[in-house]
Amino acid sequence: MKGLLTLKSLSIDQIKQIINLAIDFKNGLKVDFTGKKMVTLFYENSTRTQYSFQMAMLNLGITPLSFNLAGSSVYKGETLYDTVRTFESLGVDGVVIRHTQDVYYKELDPIQIPIFNGGDGTSDHPTQTLLDLMTIYEEFGRYEGIKVALVGDIAHSRVAHGNAEVMKRLGMEIFVSGPEQYNDHTCPYIDLDDAVKTCDVINLLRVQFERHKEDMNITKEEYLQKYGMTTERVSRMKKNSIIMHPAPVNRGIEIESDVVECERSRIYKQMTNGVFVRMAAITMALRGELRY
Numbered sequence: 452m453k454g455l456l457t458l459k460s461l462s463i464d465q466i467k468q469i470i471n472l473a474i475d476f477k478n479g480l481k482v483d484f485t486g487k488k489m490v491t492l493f494y495e496n497s498t499r500t501q502y503s504f505q506m507a508m509l510n511l512g513i514t515p516l517s518f519n520l521a522g523s524s525v526y527k528g529e530t531l532y533d534t535v536r537t538f539e540s541l542g543v544d545g546v547v548i549r550h551t552q553d554v555y556y557k558e559l560d561p562i563q564i565p566i567f568n569g570g571d572g573t574s575d576h577p578t579q580t581l582l583d584l585m586t587i588y589e590e591f592g593r594y595e596g597i598k599v600a601l602v603g604d605i606a607h608s609r610v611a612h613g614n615a616e617v618m619k620r621l622g623m624e625i626f627v628s629g630p631e632q633y634n635d636h637t638c639p640y641i642d643l644d645d646a647v648k649t650c651d652v653i654n655l656l657r658v659q660f661e662r663h664k665e666d667m668n669i670t671k672e673e674y675l676q677k678y679g680m681t682t683e684r685v686s687r688m689k690k691n692s693i694i695m696h697p698a699p700v701n702r703g704i705e706i707e708s709d710v711v712e713c714e715r716s717r718i719y720k721q722m723t724n725g726v727f728v729r730m731a732a733i734t735m736a737l738r739g740e741l742r743y
């Protein structure tokens with residue numbers, strides 16, 4: 452299969468190559484794929500991923516097509532495979548897919564055009580991981596030895612799962628923090644007050660209410676005070692450390708509203724970098740340099 456499905460199957464050199472190309476795009480590199488067409492198939496809601504992929508396509512001269520799930524034949528029972536195969540038959544040159552099912556792309560093996568994973572269930576979100584890594588690299592100039600605390604709803608977060616796997620391979624030190632009920636025990640636990648004193652990156656995660664089977668046993672105000680990034684915690688952060696969050700943010704829950712655009716926050720820079728990493732992934736896939 453061609454495209455970008457998961458970073459787990461890519462080497463560290465390949466991952467660094469994508470990020471380096473993204474930095475080249477940010478510095479003004481131009482690549483032109485005029486005449487190509489790509490479609491974004493989103494079976495789950497999205498603002499950043501869907502539209503930054505579309506911005507990346509436009510920047511590369513590619514015509515983006517949007518898929519209107521509600522008005523599509525998915526509601527007549529058409530499968531994911533049949534939907535993607537249909538777009539391939541129509542002459543589309545690549546598809547971006549977000550789906551509720553973990554590793555949905557396994558059933559798409561016969562598809563010949565590149566597939567870009569815009570998030571699968573709670574498993575992986577490879578372009579989010581790439582834009583997070585690019586943001587960290589721009590800040591610190593290296594990955595090795597950078598201490599990252601993944602904070603919040605770890606269990607339901609594809610960003611946490613994807614980031615932890617690649618960050619560990621890059622020699623970064625990864626901790627998790629937040630409520631015990633959302634801890635999946637894949638990394639050492641750190642109390643948030645220790646994390647703000649010692650970690651270089653506080654990588655906040657959205658509380659994913661839509662995936663919860665049970666209510667949180669805590670009010671939103673209590674969550675913010677116990678597990679959230681408050682202005683008071685910002686004042687105790689390690690020198691030169693930064694705050695990241697994949698967004699959308701729950702203001703007043705995992706992050707106090709004034710922290711969203713504070714001096715330590717890189718949240719909007721992450722979004723900007725998202726366009727460049729998606730340009731890089733599309734470019735390498737259309738050149739046949741990304742395959743599984």
Ligand code: CP
Pocket residue numbers: 496497498499500501570579697698699
């Ligand atoms: N970070 C992220 O994936 O945002 P969207 O859900 O808006 O795409």
